[in-house]
Amino acid sequence: MKLYETHRAPNPRRLRIFLAEKSIDLATLETIELDLAAGDNLSDDFRAMNPMGGVPVLELDDGRHLSESMAICRYFEALYPEPALLGRAPEEQAFIDMWNRRMEFHLLLPVAMAFRHLTGHFADREAVFPDYGRDRAVAAGQMFDFLDRHLGEQTYIAGAEYSVADITALVAVDFARVVDLRIGDARPQLAAWHERVLARDSAGA
Incomplete structure (x- = not known):
């Protein structure tokens, strides 16, 4: 999997903290840093992955792209249920x-x-x-x-x-x-x- 992010932006940080709580090593993902000020997220290639132009975006192994930080968090919560950061009951x-x-x-x-x-x-x-x-x-x-x-x-x-x-x-x-x-x-x-x-x-x- 690949993770497209911008290190200083709040939503990518939200995901990184979530993954760290799950003890998921970011080194297991290929991380691509985007420069939002330079408009990297507005390129045609990136818009093809996320038409909304936001970060982070997770590229799955089958080539599909999952965007919106909470959607990505829910994906990893399902894969790694503990600790349950989205609740249990x-x-x-x-x-x-x-x-x-x-x-x-x-x-x-x-x-x-x-x-x-x-x-x-x-x-x-x-x-x-x-x-x-x-x-x-x-x-x-x-x-x-x-x-x-x-x-x-x-x-x-x-x-x-x-x-x-x-x-x-x-x-x-x-x-x-x-x-x-x-x-x-x-x-x-x-x-x-x-x-x-x-x-x-x-x-x-």
């Missing part, structure tokens, strides 16, 4: 999925939009609206506040055990630094959670 799976989607829609996406519209990193290929970027940065900060309260009641995002929801939240919180959004001293519960998940070996994947 139906209720646990549902609650982890709920919290992971919340982290995607209400944290990772606002951070990504703030980055794109405040930095203009992709201004050569998309319209940039700084006011929208500032609004999304505020929304991400509000989610930081929400998570600080939420994590005062439980150890991890979706409950007592570490899950993919923590992985999504971690990459979002870390990536938020590119728009000068940090946890700070006023969010001690979020800071304690961040210290816990960052201390895991997988966080450096």
Whole structure:
């Protein structure tokens, strides 16, 4: 199998952390690094693999291409069930999925939009609206506040055990630094959670 990724982007990092938690050695995959700033993901060859142009993309042994980081995570969860980062029993799976989607829609996406519209990193290929970027940065900060309260009641995002929801939240919180959004001293519960998940070996994947 081949993995097309961009090392500094949050979604490929999300997958790398997931694989590291599963003790899957990335050296067993052929990894192809793409330069998003140079537009490698916009080439005809890459669009043939993923028409949406995003990373990561996993090329299976039969030549098919699987994109979207969570779809790839689900694939590896089925191949390597332990540790169960997507849950075991139906209720646990549902609650982890709920919290992971919340982290995607209400944290990772606002951070990504703030980055794109405040930095203009992709201004050569998309319209940039700084006011929208500032609004999304505020929304991400509000989610930081929400998570600080939420994590005062439980150890991890979706409950007592570490899950993919923590992985999504971690990459979002870390990536938020590119728009000068940090946890700070006023969010001690979020800071304690961040210290816990960052201390895991997988966080450096």
